[in-house]
Amino acid sequence: MRKNNGGHGGVIINISSLAGLTPAAYQPVYSASKHGVIGFTRSIAALASIGNYGVRINSVCPAFVDTPLLESIEKEENMGELFKYKDRIKDMMKCYGVLDPSLIAKGMIDLIEDDASNGAVMKITTSRGIHFEEFGVQQKTKI
Ligand SMILES: NC(=O)C1=CN([C@@H]2O[C@H](COP(=O)(O)OP(=O)(O)OC[C@H]3O[C@@H](n4cnc5c(N)ncnc54)[C@H](O)[C@@H]3O)[C@@H](O)[C@H]2O)C=CC1
Ligand SMILES: CCCCCC(=O)/C=C/[C@H]1[C@H](O)CC(=O)[C@@H]1CCCCCCC(=O)O
Numbered sequence: 001m002r003k004n005n006g007g008h009g010g011v012i013i014n015i016s017s018l019a020g021l022t023p024a025a026y027q028p029v030y031s032a033s034k035h036g037v038i039g040f041t042r043s044i045a046a047l048a049s050i051g052n053y054g055v056r057i058n059s060v061c062p063a064f065v066d067t068p069l070l071e072s073i074e075k076e077e078n079m080g081e082l083f084k085y086k087d088r089i090k091d092m093m094k095c096y097g098v099l100d101p102s103l104i105a106k107g108m109i110d111l112i113e114d115d116a117s118n119g120a121v122m123k124i125t126t127s128r129g130i131h132f133e134e135f136g137v138q139q140k141t142k143i
Contacts, residue, residue, distance in 0.1 A: 002053035009054030011112050014041045016061045018123065021133060026085040034061075038121055045119030056118040058111045061133070063125045064092075065099045097126035106130065 001007040019027060020034030041059040048055045064070065070093070072078040073086050107130045111117050121133040 002048070002051070002055050004052055004054075007054075010056075012055060012057040013108050013111055014057065014059045016041070016059045016121075018061050018063045018125070020059075020061055021121070021123070026082055026089050042119045042121070049118055056111075056115075058117050058120040058122065060104065060107055060111070061121060061123045062099055062104050062107075063096045065101055065104060067101060070098070099124060099126060103130070 001010055001012075003009045014037050016037040017030075017034040019031040020036075020038045022031075024031035038059055038061070041057055045057040047053075048057055073089050076083040079086060103124055107122050107124050110130065111120065111122060121135075122130060123133055124130050
């Protein structure tokens, strides 16, 4: 894909979650994996810029979205010992609200169309819609 390897360049969007930016007591492994997605995205975005790959790599962090994945909360075989906390997660869903997938699609199109976006961490919530995580100067790699 990268231009310096015979490719045509392009845009990659990695799917993280708000649980990749905040602790998630009831899903620690999921949260760790989503934190990893953000760290990887920002790192490889910096490398792509330094190496003139002609590829932009960004991440999206939605809150709860109305997809079949949410049904997994109701299944003990998926939740394991954390099943006992399912009502707390459902309370959080009521508090945060549940997003329509079309808003996630819009956010992704925005990232595809914005030629300046690389290493961005887009957050999508019912209260604030599409917005971005801001990182301090010391947390920014030059991209
Ligand atoms: N639904 C939600 O509330 C949120 C979801 N996300 C993230 O969004 C992403 C998509 O999730 P949803 O659409 O909600 O889930 P989903 O369960 O509705 O859809 C996931 C899709 O991935 C496919 N899939 C699973 N394993 C695969 C594999 N190894 N190779 C190829 N395809 C595979 C499944 O067949 C399914 O079509 C996930 O990374 C999830 O963590 C992030 C924030 C909130
Ligand atoms: C504020 C957290 C938003 C999380 C959005 C998300 O990625 C949801 C994913 C759920 C998936 O549908 C199945 C799960 O088990 C995930 C639950 C994530 C639980 C978040 C719990 C937050 C907490 O413990 O504080």
